Amino acid sequence: MIPFIAKAEQLEQKIKEWETLAGSNMVLDHLIAYSGHKVYAITISDFTVPRTKKKALYISQPHAHEPGTTAGMVDVIEQLLTGKDLLGNPCQFDREKVLANTIITFNPDGNPFGRANSPELYYDGTKYTPKQFQCLIFGEDPDNPGERWKRVDLWDRRDENAPNPIGIVYEPIDEFRYVEPNRSQLSSYFKLFYQMDDQYQYEYWLDLHQMMFLGQGEQDSGSTCQIFMPLPDLVVSPHGDENLAWAAEITQDWLDNGFAAKAPISTPYTDIQAEYFRRNFREIHKRMSRISTEVITNRAQYPVEIQVKAQSSAIETTLKRLLAKNVEA
Numbered sequence: 001m002i003p004f005i006a007k008a009e010q011l012e013q014k015i016k017e018w019e020t021l022a023g024s025n026m027v028l029d030h031l032i033a034y035s036g037h038k039v040y041a042i043t044i045s046d047f048t049v050p051r052t053k054k055k056a057l058y059i060s061q062p063h064a065h066e067p068g069t070t071a072g073m074v075d076v077i078e079q080l081l082t083g084k085d086l087l088g089n090p091c092q093f094d095r096e097k098v099l100a101n102t103i104i105t106f107n108p109d110g111n112p113f114g115r116a117n118s119p120e121l122y123y124d125g126t127k128y129t130p131k132q133f134q135c136l137i138f139g140e141d142p143d144n145p146g147e148r149w150k151r152v153d154l155w156d157r158r159d160e161n162a163p164n165p166i167g168i169v170y171e172p173i174d175e176f177r178y179v180e181p182n183r184s185q186l187s188s189y190f191k192l193f194y195q196m197d198d199q200y201q202y203e204y205w206l207d208l209h210q211m212m213f214l215g216q217g218e219q220d221s222g223s224t225c226q227i228f229m230p231l232p233d234l235v236v237s238p239h240g241d242e243n244l245a246w247a248a249e250i251t252q253d254w255l256d257n258g259f260a261a262k263a264p265i266s267t268p269y270t271d272i273q274a275e276y277f278r279r280n281f282r283e284i285h286k287r288m289s290r291i292s293t294e295v296i297t298n299r300a301q302y303p304v305e306i307q308v309k310a311q312s313s314a315i316e317t318t319l320k321r322l323l324a325k326n327v328e329a
């Protein structure tokens, strides 16, 4: 099986290896989360080529319970820096051209506190039912045993009868308060993005996620991956057309690689969750193209390799797309 690298100590070991062989092609930044964990931004490019001649892409993952996103990023970083993937197979793209035509920043582990408290390296459906997995993600509601706790952008320990342990989706930002990283600007996920965006002014942002793709009654829906695009009211020209074309290209490549991909959709939230996205991403969507992957997790019917390979495939397609766009521009 492909090495599954998702825990902070595994990632830090990999970063040490990369630092010794990357030469001037890798720049490492980080911020320190309230928990004391380092949250890394790994930027890769041929830095002898000026920024103005390149496209800049940000790739991130906010959710501690979605470790296949981290593992997929590590597989692509390995290719960018060594010319081979984690299994030793040749690089899936023209590495020299990608380095010369793009700047790519990876935030492979957006909430290392949550990831450190994640009981498994990955979720393959053999240990947690969908409901148990939800309780791991959001915490088990003390007032409704067996049910998951609420999903909010920000909560304060002093105001809540909070789960014990708390859900691994949340990141502590001070002594009392917790956020879901992609729903509050107070998260390390957002702070690191803005810190890096000041340096590189990204034109593209690929956010990586995982979900269970449950059918009715938690049955197998038969799908393993899908692209979520921004809420319709957040789409601004020309990024809307670019998002559509980009999403279609990833989806086609997934299908060509044998993944049971569903057609891209707009982010399907309608309730307060949609409001969180409006608050946090409206300005960002005005400036850049931004889409999200969703890849299957915690389903015993599907081998865990899908979690890594569908993510790395989405990134590889994106690199090829940016390369083609930059060369034709």
Ligand SMILES: [Zn+2]
Binding pocket: 063, 066, 208, 209, 210
């Ligand atoms: Zn997610």
